[in-house]
Amino acid sequence: MKGKLITVEGIDGSGKSSLVQKLGERFKEETDKQVLLTKEPTDSWLGDSVREGLKREVDPLSEAFLFTADHIHHVRETIEPALKEGNIIISDRYSDSFYAYQGTTLQGELENPINYLTDLRKDFTIIPDITVLLDIDPETSVKRIKHDQIKFENKKFLKKVTEKYNSIANKDTNRFIRINANQEIDQITEKAFQLIKNQLDL
Ligand SMILES: Nc1ncnc2c1ncn2[C@@H]1O[C@H](COP(=O)(O)OP(=O)(O)OP(=O)(O)O)[C@@H](O)[C@H]1O
Numbered sequence: 001m002k003g004k005l006i007t008v009e010g011i012d013g014s015g016k017s018s019l020v021q022k023l024g025e026r027f028k029e030e031t032d033k034q035v036l037l038t039k040e041p042t043d044s045w046l047g048d049s050v051r052e053g054l055k056r057e058v059d060p061l062s063e064a065f066l067f068t069a070d071h072i073h074h075v076r077e078t079i080e081p082a083l084k085e086g087n088i089i090i091s092d093r094y095s096d097s098f099y100a101y102q103g104t105t106l107q108g109e110l111e112n113p114i115n116y117l118t119d120l121r122k123d124f125t126i127i128p129d130i131t132v133l134l135d136i137d138p139e140t141s142v143k144r145i146k147h148d149q150i151k152f153e154n155k156k157f158l159k160k161v162t163e164k165y166n167s168i169a170n171k172d173t174n175r176f177i178r179i180n181a182n183q184e185i186d187q188i189t190e191k192a193f194q195l196i197k198n199q200l201d202l
């Protein structure tokens with residue numbers, strides 16, 4: 001039996017981690033399937049290298065390949081085996097973060113960054129069954145961030161990332177569910193849970 005891959009996307013501070021935790025609880029209550037919560041960057045040493053890069057000035061193409069090494073590891077070590085076991089996987093960020101963020105950092109360096117990045121991953125990534133995109137204004141999302149801000153966590157950059165997310169989601173309306181993230185977390189969770197359940201027939 002094949003499992004399902006659900007991904008949660010959105011700019012920094014949009015509420016992804018909170019939603020992933022709550023959705024995990026809802027799926028555990030309502031289905032008899034195993035539910036696996038995961039994330040990118042991962043908790044592996046490759047994810048640690050990515051997080052180290054986020055603290056430094058690094059050439060954006062090198063950074064894109066760091067994110068990709070972590071993604072390949074995530075797909076091979078976590079996603080593929082869990083799908084084969086028939087699990088429901090919920091990932092806090094996945095490849096759409098890569099297309100939206102590195103699509104922004106590489107703007108001006110490459111002719112069409114999103115095409116380049118999609119092509120780079122096409123032979124080894126697994127496309128999610130469904131992706132929840134949390135819609136929020138960067139003004140609101142950055143106010144929510146409590147830790148020391150890392151390099152992508154500023155309004156100007158996140159506005160550009162939002163445009164990329166919108167363009168990716170508009171081209172794949174069957175996969176994307178968009179939810180207004182400026183609501184109570186319980187409302188967001190319930191809406192996401194019902195839409196996912198219906199769309200994936202769970
Ligand atoms: N719907 C919501 N309304 C108000 N505050 C929220 C909501 N969802 C999450 N928060 C709060 O906003 C902050 C950021 O939330 P969270 O860590 O879930 O976001 P995130 O998208 O995973 O962030 P990042 O991308 O930076 O890891 C937390 O303090 C969280 O409690």
Ligand SMILES: Cc1cn([C@H]2C[C@H](O)[C@@H](COP(=O)(O)O)O2)c(=O)[nH]c1=O
Nearest residue numbers: 012040041067093094097098101102152
């Ligand atoms: C997976 C992925 C992430 N990023 C960026 C997005 C965030 O600013 C940081 C770390 O993510 P977190 O959710 O705050 O832990 O990394 C990216 O640029 N590209 C990616 O592929």
